[in-house]
Amino acid sequence: MKDSHVLAALPSKADISVEKNNGIREKFSHEKLVKSLLMVGSPLWAAEKIASKVAKSAYDGIPTKEIKMLVYTSLKEIDEETADKYLAARKLKVRTSRDTIESFDQKKIEKSLIKEAGASPQLAKRIATEVWKELKKLDVEYLTAPMIREMVNTKLIEHGLEKLRRKYTRLGIPVYNITELITEGSRDNANMIHNPETVHKYVADEALKQYTLLHILPHRLADAHMSGDIHIHDLEFFAARPLNCLQHDLRLFIKHGLRVDGTGDHTSVAGPPKHLETLMNHAGEIMLAAQQNMSGGQAMSLWNVFVAPFAAKLSYDEIKQAVQMFIFNLNMAYAARGSQVPFTSINLEFAVPDFLLDVPAYGPRGEHVGVYGDFYEEARQVTRAFTEVLLEGDADGKPHLFPNTIYVIRRETLKDEFEDDLHLVHELAAKYGTAYFVNMLADYRGEMSNYMGCRTLLSDNWTGDWEKDCLRTGNLAYVTLNLPRIAYQAKDDDEIFDYLDEYLDLAIDVLKLRRKQALECLNDYNLLPFLTQEIEGENYYRIENATLSFGYVGLNEMLEYHTGNSITDPDANKFGLKVIKYLYERAQELKKETGLRWSVLQTPAESTAHRFAMLDSELHSEKAILQGKEDSYYYTNSSHVPVDSEVDIVKKIRIEEKYHPLTPGGHIFHAWLGEAQPDAQALQKFTKNICKNTDIGFWAYSNTLSFCLRCKTLMRGLQETCANCGEKDEVEWYDRITGYVQQVGRAKSSSGGWNKGKRQELLDRKRYNL
Structure with a gap:
């Protein structure tokens, strides 16, 4: 009472x-x-x-x-x-090294002293208590993990415990963390193997992340990221490499040659290529060189069209041999950040698009050799050769993981003359699942749309000039919104949109700072020489046409909490469309207000979906709608149907297609294929239906594969034992993580290339037999 x-x-x-x-x-x-x-x-x-x-x-x-x-x-x-x-x-709030904000907890000091320094429980408690007594005297808004660690080290010195202090000290990051990187590696990026270069990269990344959070970003923006309201991608690159994806124009290097350092002062300079083999080498070097200046992926569109003049008068075998060299070089150039191969994408046309037929063409020695329409058959041959090389796989029978190969389907592609070419591509999709498809028949398309990396997109909808809108620029940066958290905080529809505005304001401020930093790196610091090299009277990279994008994660979980139903429910989905349309309209308003190119994209969210879910499992434990299981929670990516939903693939398309016109910064549809190898003819028919009858803009047929490292046998599905030799410990899994196909890790191990949330999502995926 x-x-x-x-x-x-x-x-x-x-x-x-x-x-x-x-x-x-x-x-x-x-x-x-x-x-x-x-x-x-x-x-x-x-x-x-x-x-x-x-x-x-x-x-x-x-x-x-x-x-x-x-x-x-x-x-x-x-x-x-x-x-x-x-x-x-x-x-007392602590900014941790895990990019989170947590309440101070003395027990964590005790546990870390026991684990890292080997202190006894009694000693650990004594030191931690003394540190707490000092901390509560401080009038500070935030503590940092390094600050607390140094106070602990001071106490260890006062007690004469030098041996423990040496174990517990911090070298940019804690000694213990460096030891773990050396012995265990990291799973933040599935594209990176465990070797000395990755250790160097992660140590440098941690220092640069902290520099961004403490020195560049205002406290409120750093807090918003660390608390999980938003996710600022590529924090480690914010300060010195702030530009994300880049779409190259191969023609400029055909005409003017190549300076891989941007100046020619520190490397050999190559003139305009004379032969196809030389051009293949240059094309790879361009992307590898630009990767040193960019934080994201490198891409080339209209690749076969621009290469076609070099294939004139060559036999098909000669063309294929040169293309094979290009593909192997991209997959064997372990020289990008942290010993990765460059993250590359190639957009291929099935022939010369109508809008390029009368465009001047450039060939050997950079000379003008007519128009691209003169090389119609050569363009077809280059694409066919590219597909055949990918279909053959590497010497062990594994798929080539790079470049992401993107096939552009136009209305003319669906004519009978391209049936054999289309069928070959669908054989590749059926065997490895590495092919991507672009639907240029959708009503919201213009003449040109190209994709980079996992899904980021440029279209000729900025100025209407396909060259300026789609080449020599890219996605400058993106920030992701935690949509489920908005639902947990809002009491009604109006508050949903109030919170959306507040989260968007945070993202806008971050993106403006990111663009400012990019301009300083390009113009003031002389940090990005490849991008600032002058070609035909202007800088190679056109920052004025680069996109600033809002990403989002967990629309499905937002709808489940707010409406009581998932995205598969028609009424819930209507509200979901209203939310994403609101983001789209804000981007359009910002274009008018700022003169900058704002956009909305479905975030790849390789780690973000897991990070948001794990943070919300603690902060909103009684409310959170989570996929997966404890320690492996994740949110459904962007506006996708949950991977385990029992809906047929046609309904899945009907739900997700409506979001593609609203996300012009990038999107993807996943068709997760079953264990049985699909019929290529059936996939080809399905592709035509998607193009003719839906607004799906970009999609892939994704296979799960298993590969025995012992006997080199490739198998379909997630197999724990090799069907050929019976091996159990050396079986590697492959699947598409968010956009690209990559190794998951060993079947018998919880470790590997994918984080726990993505690995759980892999196991949850509903497969379709087409």
Whole structure:
């Protein structure tokens, strides 16, 4: 009765909002305040009394810091020890090395001393208690993990424990973490193997991430990322390599030759290529060289068309041999960041598109050799040769993982004369699942659309000039919004859009800073010489045409929490479309306001979907709608249907196609194929139906494959034992992680190239037999 009486006496605070450190407001919550007090051991009666007192003092826009001090002062009058616990949990926030913000917890110091330094539990508790006593004297808004670690090291020195201090110290990142990188590696990027270069990369990445979070980004933006409201991609590249994807124009290097360092001062300079083999070598070197200046993928569109003049008068075998050299070079050039092969994509046409038939063509020595329409048959031969090389695989029978090979389907491609070429591509899709498809028949398409990396997209919808809009530029950067968290915080439809605006404002501010940093790196710091090299009177890279994009994760989970139904429900999906259309319209407004190229994309989210879900499993444990299982939670990527949904593939298309016109910054549809190898003819028929009858813009047929490293046998499906030799420990799995096909890791191991969330998603995927 006493508790009910207190609740009944509370003043209404329905219109009072609290401003968090990142600037986002949330409704004042009596219940949340009571819960936070109970969590530090306060009796219920005291928690209710203090929450009521604070409610009376609260005003609209009150900062969380002020609320915390009101609570602390009131609690101290009742129980000083509990008040100290509350202060530690609520006032002292720690920015961790895992890019999260957490409440201070003395136990974590104790555990790390035991694990990393080998301290006894008694000694660890003694040191941690002394550190806590020092920390609570500080008047700081945030602590950092390095700050706490140095205070611990100071205490270890005071106690004469030098041996423990040496184990516990930090060299850019903790000694323990470097040891783990050397012995175990990291699974943040599935494209990276475990070797000395990756260790170097991760150590440097950690230092540059912290530099960005502490030096470049204002606190509120860093907080928004670390708390998981948004995700700022490529933090490690923000300071010195802030540009993401790049779509090259091969013609310029055909005409003017190649300076791989951008100047020719530090490397040999190549003149315009004279032979097809030389051009193949240059094409690979262009992407490898530009990778040193970019944080994302390298791509080339109209590749077979621009190469075609070099294939004139050559036999088909000579063309195929040159193309084979190009593909193997891309897959064997382990020289990109952290000992990766360059992340590359090639967009191939089945012939010369109509809009290029009368465009001037350039051939050997950079000479003008007519128009591209003169090389119609050569363009077809180059694409066919490319497909045949991919279909043959490498010497062990594995698929070539790069380049991402993207086949552009136009209305003329569906004519009978291309049936054999289309069939060959679908044999590749059926065997390895590495082919991608672009649907140029959709109503929202112009003459040109090209894709880069996992799905990022450029179209001739910026100025209307296909060259300026699609070549020598790319996606400058993107920031991803945590849509489920918005649903957990909002009470109704209106609040959903209020929170969307606040999250978008954070993303906009980050992207503006990223563009400012890019301009400084290009123009002031002389950091990106390949991109700033002058060709035909201007810088090679056209930053004025680069996109700034909003990504998003977890639309399905947002809908489940907010409407009670998943994206597969028609009414829920209507609201989902309303949400993404809102993002699209904000991007259009920003274009007019700023003169910059804003866009919306379906984030690849290789690690973001897992990171958001794991953070929300702690922060919103009672509300969170999660896929997967404990320790391997993930959100459904972008606006996709959940991977385990029991819906047929046609319904899946009908749901997801509506989002492709709203995400002009990039999108993808996944057809997860079953264990049985599909019929190429059936896939070809399905492709035609997609092009003629849907708004799907970009898609892939994805196979799961298993490869025995012992006897070199390739198998379909996720096999734990080799069907040929019986090997169990040396069987590797392959599948498409978000956009590209990559090794998952060993079948018998939980470790490997994919993080826990993506590995769980792999196991959850519903497969289709086409």
